[in-house]
Amino acid sequence: MRFMIIFKGIVLEGVISTMCCPLLRVESMSQNSPHFTALPYQPGAITALFAPLSAAPWSALLHSGHACHQDSRFDIMVADPRVTLTTRGNVTELCRDGQTSLFAGDPFELLQQQLELSGITPAPHGVLPFLGGALGLFGYDLARRLETLPWVASADVGLPDMAVGIYHWALIADNQLQELTLVSYGDPAPLLRRLTAAPISQPIGPFRLTCDWRSNMSRSEYGRKFRRIQQHLDAGDCYQVCLAQRFSALYQGSEWQAFLHLLAHNKAPFSAFIRIGNEAVISLSPERFLSIKTGQIETRPIKGTLPRLADPLADERQKATLAQSAKDRAENLMIVDLLRNDIGRIAAPGSVRVPALFAIESFTAVHHMVSTITATLPADRHPCELIRACFPGGSITGAPKVSAMKVIEQLEPSRRNAWCGSIGYISFCGALDCNIAIRTLLTDQGTIHCWAGGGIVADSTEQAEYQETLAKVASILPLLTQLNGQP
Template identity: 50%
Template sequence: MLQSAAESHENNHFDILVAEPIATLSYKDGLGDIELGQQRYQSQQAPFELLADLRQQLFPKQLGQDYPFPFIGGALGLWSYDLGRSLESIPQQLPTDLLCPDMAVGFYDWALIYDHQQQSASLIQWCETEQQGLMQLAQREQWLHQLSSQSAHPFTLTSTWHSNTSKAAYQDKFARVQEYLLSGDCYQINLTQRFEASYSGSEFAAYQKLIAANQAPFSAFMRLPSSCILSLSPERFIRLKQGEIETKPIKGTRPRSQDPSLDQQLAKDLTQAEKDQAENLMIVDLLRNDIGRVATPGSVHVPKLFAVESFPAVHHLVSTIKATLAESYGAEQLLAACFPGGSITGAPKIRAMQIIEELEENRRAAYCGAIGYISANGDMDSNIAIRTLVCEQQKIYCWAGGGVVSDSQVDAEYQELFDKLSRILPILEP
């Protein structure tokens, strides 16, 4: 049975804790596997349609949208990068060497919501009667107290990190990307590599160390039957709140410095970098088009372009796109229209994904997918699963990538991968 726990930060405002789903949906290689009570069945229905139908079946009650909490029960889980194969025609060249499903979603009738601003925790429970609700809340409270008293086994790497791509191999792939860019196949391609190591101990202990070091606003921890997902994402993918859409693509990176004057100069350099702005603008245009498929005509706009946001390891160039969702669409249709996020593919999206399939060594799995929730009232929030690690069978995997354009420099792009991981790989080393 899919058992998951997830934590989501909305601008470091809320944490969401869920467990023991009332139903689960796992999807891989074109087949959905559903567990609902004592039932277990499979479906070949399109994944986002299946997700929408199950959420409506389990939470049919029409609710007002104005709640003080981001999540009031509903669907919460993972949409892997490889789920994009169900939406677009992508060649099947890369090996599937991880067990992580393409989609892993739990449906929850309760949640513990922690409000950082109010310093308060609220336990939410769906119920038929007040008496039933009070009894279920008491059981949840007792379970949470038992959980908090358990101590995690320390996390330890039992090998050094090693990459699936040498620098020479990266340089060769970079050169091939440049050929595609110069021939007009693409304007930008996101090129990544994967690191792995062996480990022992608690994955959650590793997550606690990483979240303390990164303070990433869209972090998440998920425990699945075959995998454990640790996401330290700085990037929002899609938020839907009371019918209003927001996405905040990241493109453009500079490392942080412990010297305050140099750190300030690095951030200023990012605001003036024409290459990074051009790279960011390509993805803004791509996302405007994706959102435009399901938005009210004329509502798509860009209130913030090329803003610098600073994180413990890096400065990022971030833009904000907003729109109003057309009344005939819901959260699942919006997610499908934009999936996977353009900031981690390149532009145009489908051709970039085809080139990624040709050049990279392994499938991305959870990395560059999305983790998030679709609440029972139709609201949604999700991250782009960058700075994200997957643990399976005592192996831990971590990826890094960046958008390559025609005037990119290979050494700078290669170094950027390590800048992005400077608060991840070393943090887990003994």
């Protein structure tokens, strides 16, 4: 069946095919086998098609930034989940087929159960990373279901601890092969109509801040907290602690417009936009948390940061300075060891490797030190078990993880909520990819929040650590200030 879509100046014309991938060789309209509809690829097509859905609850876009980066290949768009799981505190609300149930059990185990109940287990696709499945947010405070932590910081952001949908279709852009593919179960024709339907909600005005950004701690308060951490380090309670400050401002207008504006200037490979109820999560993350491809695990922790410089020669010297920094290498190595231990709880014995240590990667505003850890997932272990074993990522807590999290709870005035959790997917085929939700903004009842932190070790200096937090938001906060209602 031929089709033509003309949407916001983008023309999509092609053929709907019910032929599945060569690995499956299925031509029927089975509800348990994926079908692949090829759409003509054009730059920007996926964001244009997502725009009308951006205000719809449970719509989500994982965006690769389209930069010259090894992970800037796939963009994934979803909406209309068959199942939703929303965790707040000790209770998870499960919605399936219009029925709502409440569960007090482990959210990761409940998600695994729901994926298995779908009955969908396609073979991995040779190219496409996601064949439908779970996609959404695992917030930092979900760790309270895994560890015993104090209750000190204010829980003043209303987003849930976990918000994950199970999706039976996805639109995927392959920016390397320049292909746009609709993955679906059943007849794809209704989905094509859904993708081109006019938005139900009323148009939202342009994004603008209505006050200046304010931090939840003053410079002197940051200094006092830094010195408290040094006391914990000297006492041997921790080896490293990630201390963050939060910037907040009132705003009006379209969060989707804010995301597009930030994305244009921050081409981060693990970016995301997720609509949770009326609120939004805007992520411009450069950091992978975990991935699984054909049973192979990878994590790429970031530890070590220096700001970019305008002069190219000075910027190259800045990279060299970071690469040679003994302090940053020590900080990075601590997190590598932590993640090796976390992954080793699930991975096949003897399979954990570190193929890259202390590599320097450059992003819009900063240079980062990045290491790579790999392992093999046993055939009898589920991706949900891997996330649970490693959650939250050690690169944003410190080490030992639980001790560092207890110090964070005592010193940071507000809970992190979604920030420094993880955003990503678990495909029906067993593939997994998720970020560390850094460079991530949350909206809550007319307020937008943005955090920035850094790992503090024994030889850290207060001013350098404080400046690192400012460097990490230097390409975010001013951009939203400047946007200020412009179309």
